[in-house]
Amino acid sequence: METFARGRWRAGSCVVCGLGTDTVVGFNGTAEWQVAALLMLGVPADRVDATARSAMWPDLAPSMVPVGLLTAVVRVCGQCFARTPLARRGVVPVVYTVDAEVPTFISPSEERTRRG
Ligand SMILES: [Zn+2]
Numbered sequence: 001m002e003t004f005a006r007g008r009w010r011a012g013s014c015v016v017c018g019l020g021t022d023t024v025v026g027f028n029g030t031a032e033w034q035v036a037a038l039l040m041l042g043v044p045a046d047r048v049d050a051t052a053r054s055a056m057w058p059d060l061a062p063s064m065v066p067v068g069l070l071t072a073v074v075r076v077c078g079q080c081f082a083r084t085p086l087a088r089r090g091v092v093p094v095v096y097t098v099d100a101e102v103p104t105f106i107s108p109s110e111e112r113t114r115r116g
Contacts, residue, residue: 015055016042016080023093024100025081026073029107031057031066037105041076041084069110073102 014021015038027037034056035048043051053060056072073096081093091103106114 012075014077014080015051015074016076019077021075021077021093022095023078023081024073024075024096024102025086025091025093026071026102026104027056027107028071028104029069029110031070033107033110034066034070034072036107037072038074040086041074042080071104 012021013019027034031052035052038048038051038056039045053062055074057066060066075096076093078093081087086105091105094100094102096102
């Protein structure tokens with residue numbers, strides 16, 4: 001259900017509440033999955049596109065959408081994450097350091113493919 005991705009530390013704020021946090025979770029899958037993940041975290045629908053571009057795809061030109069599978073690491077505080085359906089899997093966000101093993105959610109369609 002969860003795999004782990006290595007990450008590099010970045011300062012910043014929670015994508016949901018905007019307060020400063022050093023904790024993150026990851027999402028692996030298509031751009032559609034990344035956007036769905038932000039909605040699951042509690043990002044309002046009218047803010048989700050701007051949040052995906054700034055928090056997940058900062059290097060992407062405004063007219064572009066990522067193609068294929070990608071992993072995005074998203075800053076989210078423990079309080080916001082605890083309110084999501086994802087927290088029921090027993091996962092908690094981790095502090096983002098060079099050696100952090102970031103809990104990463106794989107898109108449901110990709111999980112089906114991998115199970116064969
Ligand atoms: Zn928060």
